[in-house]
Each structure stands twice: as C-alpha cells, then as structure tokens.
Amino acid sequence: MHPIEKFLSVTGSIALGIVGYNTWRFISFHLALYGDRKLDRYKSKSQKSWAIVTGASAGIGLGYAEELITRGFGVIIFGHKLEELQQAEIHLRTISDDAEVRIVKLNAITASSTDIENALNEFKQLHITILINNVGGAVSWPFYKPYTEHTASEVDNTINLNARFMAQLTRILIPTLSHNSPSLILNMSSGSHMGIPWLCTYSAVKGFNASFSRAISREMKATGVAIDSIVVYPGDVHSQANTSGLAPFSPSSRQYAKMALDRVVTAVSQGRNEMSPFWMHGLSGVLDFTPEFLVQSLTKTSLEGKLKAQEQMMKVE
Ligand SMILES: NC(=O)c1ccc[n+]([C@@H]2O[C@H](COP(=O)([O-])OP(=O)(O)OC[C@H]3O[C@@H](n4cnc5c(N)ncnc54)[C@H](OP(=O)(O)O)[C@@H]3O)[C@@H](O)[C@H]2O)c1
Numbered sequence: 001m002h003p004i005e006k007f008l009s010v011t012g013s014i015a016l017g018i019v020g021y022n023t024w025r026f027i028s029f030h031l032a033l034y035g036d037r038k039l040d041r042y043k044s045k046s047q048k049s050w051a052i053v054t055g056a057s058a059g060i061g062l063g064y065a066e067e068l069i070t071r072g073f074g075v076i077i078f079g080h081k082l083e084e085l086q087q088a089e090i091h092l093r094t095i096s097d098d099a100e101v102r103i104v105k106l107n108a109i110t111a112s113s114t115d116i117e118n119a120l121n122e123f124k125q126l127h128i129t130i131l132i133n134n135v136g137g138a139v140s141w142p143f144y145k146p147y148t149e150h151t152a153s154e155v156d157n158t159i160n161l162n163a164r165f166m167a168q169l170t171r172i173l174i175p176t177l178s179h180n181s182p183s184l185i186l187n188m189s190s191g192s193h194m195g196i197p198w199l200c201t202y203s204a205v206k207g208f209n210a211s212f213s214r215a216i217s218r219e220m221k222a223t224g225v226a227i228d229s230i231v232v233y234p235g236d237v238h239s240q241a242n243t244s245g246l247a248p249f250s251p252s253s254r255q256y257a258k259m260a261l262d263r264v265v266t267a268v269s270q271g272r273n274e275m276s277p278f279w280m281h282g283l284s285g286v287l288d289f290t291p292e293f294l295v296q297s298l299t300k301t302s303l304e305g306k307l308k309a310q311e312q313m314m315k316v317e
Helices: 003-030 059-070 082-093 113-121 152-179 200-222 253-269 279-289 292-316
Strands: 049-053 074-079 101-105 127-133 183-188 227-232
Touching: 003 253, 003 279, 049 059, 059 074, 059 082, 059 127, 059 253, 074 082, 082 101, 113 152, 127 152, 152 183, 152 200, 152 227, 183 200, 183 253, 200 227, 227 253
Parallel strands: 049 074, 049 127, 074 101, 127 183, 183 227
Antiparallel strands: none
C-alpha cells in the first residue's frame, strides 16, 4: 500500500473508532442501559439513607426531592422561605407512606458557613449519602441585561447564591459523605456556562459550578474517596424561574430531575464527571467544536425569543 493510502486508512480507522465509541457512549447513557436507576449504590443496607437538596421548595430542586422519595431516600430540603418549605414538605409526604422529610430554612445568599454548620448539627444522626447543590439562578431583574446595568448587589448576590453557598456546603459535608460512602454530589451548572451575553455573572458562576465539581471529582478519585461528583448542564427546563420563551420540548422540573437521577449511576460507571441527562441539551456539546463566529450568531438568534418573552413580562408588570 502507498504510504499516503496507509496513512489515510489508519487515521480514518481511528476517526471512525472515536465516532463509534462516542456514539455508543451517547446512546447507552441516554437509554441508561446499565443504570442503577434506584440509586442503590448510595443506600445503606441497614438504615434509611438521606439526601440533602438545596433550593428544593420549588423548581428542579423540588423535582429532585420528589424523585428521591420515590427511590426510598429521606430528604432534607433547603430553602429560604419557611411557608414554601412547609408546603413542599406536606406535598412530599403525600408521595409515599414512608416518606421522611426535614426542612432547613437558610438564605443561600447571606448564610455564613457557621450558619450552615449549625443547621446541619441537627442531622448528625442521619445517614446522609447524597448532596444535590441545586440552589441557583440569576439574582437580577430584568434577567437579561447589559453587564454594566447590573447593580453591585445583583452581581454579589448571584455569586453568593450559585457559587459561595455550594462551595461552603460541600466543604462542610465531605467528611460525612466520605464516612457514609459510596456517596454522591450532584452539582447544577447550566448550558450557559459557555458564556451567554446579557447574562455575564450567571454564566460565569455556572462555569464555577462546573470546574468546582470536576475538581472535586478528580480529588476524590486521586485520594481514593468513594464520593462521585457529577456536574449537570441543563438547558431550558420549566421551573418556577423559567416560565416563558423556553425552547420547544423543554422538560418539566420533575421530568428533568427523573432523567438526571435515572442516568447518574450510568454516568459514574462510564467514568464521566459531567452529564446532560436530556439528550437535546446534550447536543449543545457540538458548540465546543463550532467556530466562534457561528456560536456568536447562534447565541444571538436563540436569545431573541427570550428577550421578547422578557419584554412581554415587563409590559405585564
Ligand atoms: N430551569 C432552567 O431552565 C435551568 C437551566 C439551567 C440551569 N438551571 C439551574 O438549575 C438550578 C435550579 O433552577 P430552577 O429553575 O429550578 O430554579 P427555581 O425554579 O427558581 O427554584 C429555585 C429554588 O431555590 C430557592 N431559592 C431561591 N433563592 C434562594 C435563596 N436565596 N436561599 C435559599 N433558597 C433559595 C427557591 O425558593 P423560593 O421559591 O422560596 O424563592 C426555589 O426553591 C439552578 O442552579 C439553576 O441555575 C436551571
């Protein structure tokens, strides 16, 4: 064979192999072919296992709490409004006869690490194996606006809500999760971690969530601690915060939480430290290989619907 033919044949086979491997990973992940959908990996055989979910009085966090109860976990739900937490607790108790629910009222923007430690003292006897760092969102109105129109406190509050709180809570809980391992930390990032205009601080903190989660995952593996840390990248999901101008086929909060929990053990068994449980959101991964001028124009087009929806909401107010 001519050397050029040989070179093309070898590189072609490698490229095909890579495409085949990634296609298999994509399909087997989304079908959760060899998944432990009940999350038995994180359950003790001798006692009830518990999950902490932050921002769980509504939206995706409430969806996670609902789904964890159906899988037999007790849930400790964090939120900042007592009445909403109590309503969520009443609702969660209707899901199953043996549902166990505790509530923690803490403002994730302002709570100090001492406040978090004090709140967790109450649960020392519980066998906690899952932490879902879900609380987050852009603390600004309007949601999309030029960076310089954000106030100083909008910038600080967005960082505190999305980044500082989860970093402190994780630091405090790792010894417990390590003691009760195998355990799971699920961190909610967002497709916007790529950098969305008019959403600069939020995009940036979602990047923090992602690199923090991957770093924790690698540190746990390097030190032989059986804590799985997975970052999740949602696109549009119907929630309390996201109600208009959503992309077609966007899932509900409960559907999204179910997809994530159904697939998380598959993700772990595939050696992943990140996932997009809804396949349509996963397609945004191609943007990593797309030339910047195309990303720029796609971002602008996809934001147009959202900016229109925001304008409508502002007119109604
Ligand atoms: N929905 C989406 O399309 C989407 C897309 C990408 C990423 N995400 C990420 O997914 C996560 C959940 O989003 P979501 O849309 O489900 O949010 P959501 O509907 O706004 O729900 C947020 C939850 O957090 C609570 N919360 C808000 N501010 C708080 C504070 N200062 N202290 C404590 N709790 C507070 C809310 O309680 P109250 O109801 O009492 O305020 C609510 O329970 C976030 O990290 C978000 O960035 C969502």
